[in-house]
Amino acid sequence: METAYFIETIIKIVVILLVFSALAGFGTYFERKILAFMQRRLGPMNVGPFGVLQIAADGIKLFTKEDIVPTNAVGPIFKIAPVITAATAFMAAAAIPFMPQFTIFGYTVHPIVADVNIGILYILGVMAVGFYGPLLGSLASSNKFALLSAARAAAVFISYEVVTGLALLAPLMMVGSFSLIDFNNYQAGGVGDWIIWSQPVAFVLFWIAAFAETGRTPFHLVANDHEIIDGFGTEYSGMRWGLFFIGEYANMFFISFVIVLLFLGGFGDGSVFGALMFLLKMAFFFFFFLWTRAAWPDIRPDQLMWLCWKILMPLAVLNVVVTGFVMMF
Amino acid sequence: MEAIAFYTFAILTTVMFLITVLTNHALYALSALAAGMIFISAFFFMLGADFLGAIQIIVYTGAVMALYAFGMMFFDTTRTVVESRTSPQIIFGLSGVAALTIVAIFVAPIISGNITALYPAIDGVGNSQMVGMVLFTKYLIPFEVAAIMLLVAMIAGIVLAGKKMDQSLTLMKDEVECETKEKENV
Amino acid sequence: MMSLEQFENRNVSESGYYKVDIESYPETGWEKAKQVFSRAIRGELFVGLWVVMREMIKFDIHTVQYPKEKLPVGPRYRAVHEMQRLWESGTERCIGCGLCEKICISDCIRMDTKIDENNRKVVSEYTINLGRCIFCGYCAEVCPELAIVHGGRYENTSEQRAHYTEYDDMLTPFDMALKGEVPEYPGFGAVTPHEDERVKSTPLAY
Numbered sequence: 152m153e154t155a156y157f158i159e160t161i162i163k164i165v166v167i168l169l170v171f172s173a174l175a176g177f178g179t180y181f182e183r184k185i186l187a188f189m190q191r192r193l194g195p196m197n198v199g200p201f202g203v204l205q206i207a208a209d210g211i212k213l214f215t216k217e218d219i220v221p222t223n224a225v226g227p228i229f230k231i232a233p234v235i236t237a238a239t240a241f242m243a244a245a246a247i248p249f250m251p252q253f254t255i256f257g258y259t260v261h262p263i264v265a266d267v268n269i270g271i272l273y274i275l276g277v278m279a280v281g282f283y284g285p286l287l288g289s290l291a292s293s294n295k296f297a298l299l300s301a302a303r304a305a306a307v308f309i310s311y312e313v314v315t316g317l318a319l320l321a322p323l324m325m326v327g328s329f330s331l332i333d334f335n336n337y338q339a340g341g342v343g344d345w346i347i348w349s350q351p352v353a354f355v356l357f358w359i360a361a362f363a364e365t366g367r368t369p370f371h372l373v374a375n376d377h378e379i380i381d382g383f384g385t386e387y388s389g390m391r392w393g394l395f396f397i398g399e400y401a402n403m404f405f406i407s408f409v410i411v412l413l414f415l416g417g418f419g420d421g422s423v424f425g426a427l428m429f430l431l432k433m434a435f436f437f438f439f440f441l442w443t444r445a446a447w448p449d450i451r452p453d454q455l456m457w458l459c460w461k462i463l464m465p466l467a468v469l470n471v472v473v474t475g476f477v478m479m480f
Numbered sequence: 481m482e483a484i485a486f487y488t489f490a491i492l493t494t495v496m497f498l499i500t501v502l503t504n505h506a507l508y509a510l511s512a513l514a515a516g517m518i519f520i521s522a523f524f525f526m527l528g529a530d531f532l533g534a535i536q537i538i539v540y541t542g543a544v545m546a547l548y549a550f551g552m553m554f555f556d557t558t559r560t561v562v563e564s565r566t567s568p569q570i571i572f573g574l575s576g577v578a579a580l581t582i583v584a585i586f587v588a589p590i591i592s593g594n595i596t597a598l599y600p601a602i603d604g605v606g607n608s609q610m611v612g613m614v615l616f617t618k619y620l621i622p623f624e625v626a627a628i629m630l631l632v633a634m635i636a637g638i639v640l641a642g643k644k645m646d647q648s649l650t651l652m653k654d655e656v657e658c659e660t661k662e663k664e665n666v
Numbered sequence: 667m668m669s670l671e672q673f674e675n676r677n678v679s680e681s682g683y684y685k686v687d688i689e690s691y692p693e694t695g696w697e698k699a700k701q702v703f704s705r706a707i708r709g710e711l712f713v714g715l716w717v718v719m720r721e722m723i724k725f726d727i728h729t730v731q732y733p734k735e736k737l738p739v740g741p742r743y744r745a746v747h748e749m750q751r752l753w754e755s756g757t758e759r760c761i762g763c764g765l766c767e768k769i770c771i772s773d774c775i776r777m778d779t780k781i782d783e784n785n786r787k788v789v790s791e792y793t794i795n796l797g798r799c800i801f802c803g804y805c806a807e808v809c810p811e812l813a814i815v816h817g818g819r820y821e822n823t824s825e826q827r828a829h830y831t832e833y834d835d836m837l838t839p840f841d842m843a844l845k846g847e848v849p850e851y852p853g854f855g856a857v858t859p860h861e862d863e864r865v866k867s868t869p870l871a872y
Contacts, residue, residue, distance in 0.1 A: 189718040193729040225507050225558050269530045269608060276537035280518060283511075283541070286548060290507055293558040305549045309542055329531075329608060446714035462702075
């Protein structure tokens with residue numbers, strides 16, 4: 152039993168790593184294609200049919216590029232920063248159930264690496280650690296634009312942690328558990344049982360905060376496009392930069408899974424249809440990340456702070472208070 | 481298994497905090513501090529206190545990130561900080577106390593054989609529920625007092641920082657422009 | 667074949683300009699709050715989302731996949747030179763007068779001529795240094811025989827700074843000329859439309 156469990160866990164970890172590294176690659180492809188279509192362009196077309204092999208070309212390019220560490224950079228920290236981003240993104244996946252449990256060759260598989268009873272807290276914590284990646288990278292690369300990016304990163308991450316936590320508090324109070332599987336079972340009864348109907352405010356707040364936590368476009372202040380350079384990634388080259396990228400896209404996928412599990416019923420009763428719907432719902436949220444990137448402009452750092460502390464946080468607190476009163480009476 | 485994990489994380493944590501104390505480099509010190517704080521959470525996980533472990537990670541990553549922000553403001557984080565040691569007596573005294581503390585820490589396990597957990601983990605009850613029960617029954621007053629203290633600190637911070645918050649930078653007129661206009665009026 | 671019509675309307679700015687209505691900045695807290703609420707309720711964010719989604723569904727792609735497709739250049743665009751042949755006989759138009767070499771202000775045309783067995787002057791060697799050519803078009807203007815003209819080939823990639831184009835490369839292929847596939851050249855160097863009306867008779871005693 153013990154060895155079987157051990158082997159199963161190892162296999163699950165390897166599968167998640169492989170699938171999501173590949174998905175991160177495909178994520179860049181989807182992003183380029185969808186952005187292109189929305190801007191009446193074609194996107195990558197030349198490598199492979201419809202440019203699908205562009206991912207492979209990019210991979211080869213990233214792996215074979217020279218790995219430059221600038222002279223004045225703080226070497227060890229500069230080198231470890233991208234690893235933090237990528238590693239924490241995948242560590243967060245440990246507590247996410249990607250599918251309902253299924254039986255294969257008479258052996259029941261739970262597609263979750265570790266069903267800890269503090270799942271959502273664990274995911275938030277590990278994602279919080281992931282913020283060290285851009286922060287350390289930009290502090291260590293001794294570049295003033297990277298430093299500015301680090302300042303913005305610290306401000307955004309600390310602020311939006313608050314919103315994420317407070318927005319989650321209300322649904323957590325309703326379900327009474329931190330486990331994502333418990334969340335799923337709470338909403339297993341069908342569309343009517345989804346938490347989004349009872350907690351629409353929390354849903355919207357968490358969704359907005361998800362944009363800040365993944366650093367996607369309306370809140371893409373970590374790598375500030377307005378300065379034309381890539382913020383924390385200015386001094387990075389080759390695969391170290393690629394690791395930041397993999398981390399960002401893996402994070403987008405995982406946070407889409409988490410939103411669906413928390414608010415939109417997850418995989419429902421665990422049937423095949425439920426599992427398919429789960430993936431579809433996840434795909435919509437991933438698509439939305441790309442959609443907003445095509446449609447919306449970035450906002451200024453002060454507007455971001457204003458939005459966080461003057462609108463979202465009071466709303467989240469009100470939501471918690473109202474939920475508490477409703478649950479009490 | 482548990483022993484291996486314990487010693488690994490013990491060594492890692494100690495090394496990280498040693499780096500924090502011994503290095504002259506602000507960035508190394510902060511990063512090592514963050515890493516040490518995260519490694520400490522491993523002990524909570526090993527003892528079955530999942531909730532506290534996760535809270536440790538969340539709270540201290542945020543806290544150390546605030547330290548980074550200060551580090552960014554006060555130092556050039558890519559250079560070593562030159563320290564001036566003005567009074568060797570204090571350094572001597574403090575290191576002596578530290579050495580004594582370490583001795584005490586290593587001696588402590590000899591006495592701690594007969595310590596029993598006040599609130600041992602109960603099977604079948606979630607960790608967070610247990611923490612909640614203890615926090616809101618036995619430790620309710622310290623909890624509330626801490627909350628009030630944090631509120632006071634927050635209000636004080638806002639009052640100190642927000643002196644010119646009602647002025648809008650967007651609407652602020654260029655001073656030179658205003659002066660010329662005044663002269664023209666005269 | 668390229669034609670001038672699509673390039674003739676130059677009034678791109680006739681319509682479509684209008685002044686953007688910029689609101690004044692809100693001053694009091696109440697005005698700010700009103701601005702926030704009005705912006706939130708108007709749903710401008712969703713308008714943006716809808717616009718890009720509409721474009722994606724319409725799939726009206728404007729990309730020109732350059733090496734495979736090329737945009738037409740204007741017929742009077744001055745790109746790499748071409749040498750024309752006579753329509754029916756296919757004889758080379760160039761008579762080796764040397765005017766183009768003379769007028770070239772960047773001094774990039776070199777030609778050698780000889781007298782052939784029929785006692786006619788022919789070009790034996792003719793090169794243009796495209797690294798120096800400024801594509802001013804004087805050679806095409808001055809050519810009395812409409813032999814050297816500016817064609818539409820604008821891709822000038824080369825391995826060296828001074829790259830040359832030779833007479834044979836510029837010359838219209840002979841078989842094309844014989845098959846009558848050389849239409850009247852409308853581009854730079856050709857006679858402009860309505861040239862007859864503009865020609866003034868020269869008095870004999872001039």
